[in-house]
Amino acid sequence: MKTLPDYFQSRLANILDSIRQIVEIESPSRDAAASRTVVDWLVREAEKISTNLEIERIAVEGCGEHLIIRAYRSNEKPILLLGHTDTVHPIGAKSKNPTRVEGDKFFGGGVFDMKANCVLMLEILRAFGELNIKPRRPITILLSCDEEIGSPTGRALVEREAADCEFCLVLEPSADGRVKTGRKGTANYVLKARGVPAHAGLEPEKGASAILEIARQIEKIHSLNNLDKGTTVNVCTVEGGTTTNVIPEHAACSIDVRFTSMAEAENIESAIRNLQSYDSKVSIEVSGGINRSPLERTESVVNLYEKARIIAGELCFRLGETRVGGASDGNFVAALGVPVLDGLGVAGGGAHTLEEFIYINDLPRRAALSAAMILAD
Ligand SMILES: [Zn+2]
Numbered sequence: 001m002k003t004l005p006d007y008f009q010s011r012l013a014n015i016l017d018s019i020r021q022i023v024e025i026e027s028p029s030r031d032a033a034a035s036r037t038v039v040d041w042l043v044r045e046a047e048k049i050s051t052n053l054e055i056e057r058i059a060v061e062g063c064g065e066h067l068i069i070r071a072y073r074s075n076e077k078p079i080l081l082l083g084h085t086d087t088v089h090p091i092g093a094k095s096k097n098p099t100r101v102e103g104d105k106f107f108g109g110g111v112f113d114m115k116a117n118c119v120l121m122l123e124i125l126r127a128f129g130e131l132n133i134k135p136r137r138p139i140t141i142l143l144s145c146d147e148e149i150g151s152p153t154g155r156a157l158v159e160r161e162a163a164d165c166e167f168c169l170v171l172e173p174s175a176d177g178r179v180k181t182g183r184k185g186t187a188n189y190v191l192k193a194r195g196v197p198a199h200a201g202l203e204p205e206k207g208a209s210a211i212l213e214i215a216r217q218i219e220k221i222h223s224l225n226n227l228d229k230g231t232t233v234n235v236c237t238v239e240g241g242t243t244t245n246v247i248p249e250h251a252a253c254s255i256d257v258r259f260t261s262m263a264e265a266e267n268i269e270s271a272i273r274n275l276q277s278y279d280s281k282v283s284i285e286v287s288g289g290i291n292r293s294p295l296e297r298t299e300s301v302v303n304l305y306e307k308a309r310i311i312a313g314e315l316c317f318r319l320g321e322t323r324v325g326g327a328s329d330g331n332f333v334a335a336l337g338v339p340v341l342d343g344l345g346v347a348g349g350g351a352h353t354l355e356e357f358i359y360i361n362d363l364p365r366r367a368a369l370s371a372a373m374i375l376a377d
Pocket of ligand 1: 114
């Protein structure tokens with residue numbers, strides 16, 4: 001157990017250099033060219049580690065490339081290391097959060113969520129090679145390119161790879177160093193209203209306002225919140241109208257829903273689908289639906305967490321757990337009943353903001369933890 005943290009500590013300068021390189025290749029979701037560039041970089045780095053890796057690139061038009069790296073292939077069920085290469089930061093955002101070290105913090109867009117952890121996955125393979133350690137099980141690394149937008153194309157791959165794995169380690173960001181043993185599920189809807197346009201000064205009585213209709217619906221939608229059950233329902237964007245003197249014909253809002261059980265998700269879904277217009281001259285229409293089911297704190301999740309907690313103790317740090325409202329591809333894995341532990345990534349903060357950073361001193365032990373989880377099986 002001593003060897004792994006010492007190994008990663010000895011490589012810290014190289015690891016930081018790799019993290020700097022991958023962070024500086026900006027790769028927002030839906031930017032296919034940027035995605036290709038970051039995958040090119042990962043493939044080059046993987047090939048430097050070993051020529052025995054099986055590398056598969058899955059290009060999706062207009063989206064980017066998913067990357068699968070397989071090592072130690074055998075008849076045993078593999079361990080799946082899951083992550084993503086896309087970030088929420090548009091091209092150019094790096095000028096507002098340049099890669100830099102300040103004290104123990106390493107700043108950069110997407111470094112915490114989750115490019116540093118993409119590097120750690122490769123470093124784990126490098127460690128096994130250089131330390132002559134052969135894991136008992138094959139390792140599959142899956143890095144998708146559309147996680148930040150709900151995995152419209154990555155989901156099928158995640159489910160395919162997860163379906164026959166022994167267990168799955170998700171190297172998404174930790175929460176102040178804690179792993180995530182519960183994640184809410186998510187649903188997204190758009191509510192559109194179509195009213196009757198009219199001149200706001202000459203004959204407003206002939207109109208029917210789509211904006212007024214949406215405003216009334218928002219009150220109703222927000223009444224679906226139930227904090228005791230952990231259910232949140234929020235209208236997060238609104239738009240409507242054409243100009244300042246016309247009764248608006250169109251309006252729409254988007255609805256973000258989070259839940260801790262599928263039963264609750266179905267209740268909210270049916271309430272939203274059954275919304276009726278207040279004004280009979282305005283028609284309303286709902287689109288969207290349930291995206292990710294919740295990652296529930298099942299026995300198999302707790303078992304993996306317990307294993308990780310004990311290993312962390314041997315590595316001289318305390319590994320806490322928490323439940324969060326944000327979903328990840330770990331939710332898809334959990335829905336298959338496959339043991340999964342999420343949030344194994346390095347500690348840091350500022351996810352999805354221009355203050356994103358990781359703690360440098362957490363890198364070696366965090367890499368050692370995931371590596372030891374693979375070996376402990
Ligand atoms: Zn993420």
